[in-house]
Amino acid sequence: MIVTLNNKVIGTIQEKTYKKTVRKSKHLFREWNGYSISKSVLEDLRATGIEKIDIFEKESKTHLLSSVSDYFKYGHELWIKNYEPQICLNLKYFREEK
Numbered sequence: 273m274i275v276t277l278n279n280k281v282i283g284t285i286q287e288k289t290y291k292k293t294v295r296k297s298k299h300l301f302r303e304w305n306g307y308s309i310s311k312s313v314l315e316d317l318r319a320t321g322i323e324k325i326d327i328f329e330k331e332s333k334t335h336l337l338s339s340v341s342d343y344f345k346y347g348h349e350l351w352i353k354n355y356e357p358q359i360c361l362n363l364k365y366f367r368e369e370k
Contacts, residue, residue, distance in 0.1 A: 277310055277356070289324040290317050290340075296331050301360050304348050307336070308358035314343050327366070336366040 275283040275290065283292035294300075294307060301308060307327055317323075317340050325343070327336040338361055347359035 275313065277313060282310070282313065285322055288322055289326050290322050291326045291328065293328045293330055296329050301350070304350075304360045304362060306348075306360045306362040306365075308347075308350060308360040309343060310355075311349065311357040311359050314340055314359055318344070333370065335369040336363070337369060338366045 273285040274281055275285060275292075283290055285291070290309075290313075292309070299307060309325070317325075323339050323341065325338045325340060327338075328334075329336060342365050343359045343361050346365050347361045350358040350360050352358060
């Protein structure tokens with residue numbers, strides 16, 4: 273299943289896991305040392321029972337694994353001009369897999 277936000281593809285759901293692809297050089301929030309997901313997307317995932325998150329970082333070819341509940345429990349809410357509210361999760365809450 274394809275996940276869209278404002279008519280833009282932002283990820284997929286496969287085997288009850290939300291998957292998205294990022295580039296560290298473009299998408300890593302250096303101030304929070306983590307990756308963000310739209311708060312509304314996280315709320316939709318939680319409401320539909322999707323708990324696992326797999327962020328594939330293209331530059332290092334690494335899968336960063338976390339959960340929707342970790343985003344809500346440990347994440348930092350961000351309001352960035354011209355974007356929807358985001359929740360950023362620090363890299364220390366991810367498990368890496370190559």
